[in-house]
Amino acid sequence: MTHSLPPFQDLLERHSEDVWRTLRAMVGVQAAEDCFQETFLAALRAYPRLRADSSPRAWLLTIAHNKAIDHIRRGARERAQEIEPAGAEAPAPDAEIWSAVAGLAPRQRAAVALRYIGDLSHREIAAAIGCSEEASRRSLHDGLETLRRLL
Amino acid sequence: MNDPLARTLRAPAPEARAAARRFADRAAAEHEADLAYTTIPSPLGELLLVASPRGLAQMHYLDEPLELVLETLARRRSPRIVESAGALDPWRRELDEYFRGARRRFEAHLDWEAMAPFQTAVLRATVAIPYGATSTYTGVATAAGNARAQRAAGNALGANPLAIIIPCHRVLRSGGGFGGYTGGLHRKHYLLELEALSRP
Numbered sequence: 001m002t003h004s005l006p007p008f009q010d011l012l013e014r015h016s017e018d019v020w021r022t023l024r025a026m027v028g029v030q031a032a033e034d035c036f037q038e039t040f041l042a043a044l045r046a047y048p049r050l051r052a053d054s055s056p057r058a059w060l061l062t063i064a065h066n067k068a069i070d071h072i073r074r075g076a077r078e079r080a081q082e083i084e085p086a087g088a089e090a091p092a093p094d095a096e097i098w099s100a101v102a103g104l105a106p107r108q109r110a111a112v113a114l115r116y117i118g119d120l121s122h123r124e125i126a127a128a129i130g131c132s133e134e135a136s137r138r139s140l141h142d143g144l145e146t147l148r149r150l151l
Numbered sequence: 152m153n154d155p156l157a158r159t160l161r162a163p164a165p166e167a168r169a170a171a172r173r174f175a176d177r178a179a180a181e182h183e184a185d186l187a188y189t190t191i192p193s194p195l196g197e198l199l200l201v202a203s204p205r206g207l208a209q210m211h212y213l214d215e216p217l218e219l220v221l222e223t224l225a226r227r228r229s230p231r232i233v234e235s236a237g238a239l240d241p242w243r244r245e246l247d248e249y250f251r252g253a254r255r256r257f258e259a260h261l262d263w264e265a266m267a268p269f270q271t272a273v274l275r276a277t278v279a280i281p282y283g284a285t286s287t288y289t290g291v292a293t294a295a296g297n298a299r300a301q302r303a304a305g306n307a308l309g310a311n312p313l314a315i316i317i318p319c320h321r322v323l324r325s326g327g328g329f330g331g332y333t334g335g336l337h338r339k340h341y342l343l344e345l346e347a348l349s350r351p
Contacts (some may be wrong), residue, residue, distance in 0.1 A: 012233065021167075044231055
């Protein structure tokens with residue numbers, strides 16, 4: 001036996017909240033549920049091929065990122081622009097932050113979410129987004145710059 | 152600015168738990184997962200039930216930590232395991248009835264796939280022992296096609312992956328001795344007593 005993967009249920013329990021948070025930041029609360037289900041279904045199907053020495057967290061967040069981008073591309077440009085606040089009772093600063101994040105370009109939004117929610121390294125973010133490390137650093141930087149201006 | 156941003160993005164997401172449960176239930180129901188499990192209380196302690204798409208694959212007395220049992224299961228059978236109480240409902244219902252003395256036969260499907268041929272033969276012979284009756288190691292070895300393989304029959308029973316449902320507690324030593332029981336003799340005793348009391 002060269003390696004062994006933990007039961008999938010472990011991943012589900014350990015990472016579902018961060019997957020949800022990442023999707024909430026990228027596609028909003030309404031679309032998060034569908035993307036969440038698609039993310040874990042794709043992960044479950046591919047799970048036996050995951051290398052046991054790779055980070056399941058970065059892997060799951062990469063899949064979540066891809067599902068979010070699919071959702072945004074599915075002609076849902078308008079929907080992607082209007083992310084609902086995390087809760088109706090969200091205090092004012094939160095609502096401002098959500099709408100500022102929602103206004104970012106998808107790649108910048110992804111870089112910010114993967115960094116601040118996923119706590120991924122620049123290399124992992126680049127791999128998730130599918131670009132060079134330099135480009136992902138730039139997306140993160142530009143995203144934060146925009147947020148700084150708005151908030 | 153970074154702190155409020157991080158705080159907002161990382162705000163608790165209690166919806167995730169329910170979404171994860173919905174996912175696991177659906178993955179089990181649609182057979183996307185190879186195995187589904189749940190634990191249930193019983194008069195003999197907590198039981199672990201594991202089903203594959205073919206039927207109930209394992210039922211154990213949960214005497215070890217659940218994580219260890221699941222890790223072993225992931226390594227030996229498949230890591231595509233999810234927790235779903237709903238997926239195990241048919242067997243849970245039958246077990247409840249059994250422990251109430253209201254059920255004499257288990258009818259929901261069993262998964263025999265992972266068992267070796269002789270073990271299958273021994274365990275099928277064991278299933279044929281009627282409720283409230285007993286047999287012997289020689290008896291099931293004979294029924295499995297090899298009267299001299301009592302020891303192998305004993306091993307096959309000891310490794311019974313479906314405790315209670317495949318009634319290895321009904322197999323005793325030929326001389327009238329109690330024989331062994333993987334879950335502990337007090338449990339074998341309890342089950343035989345239950346069946347003797349509930350006999351028609």
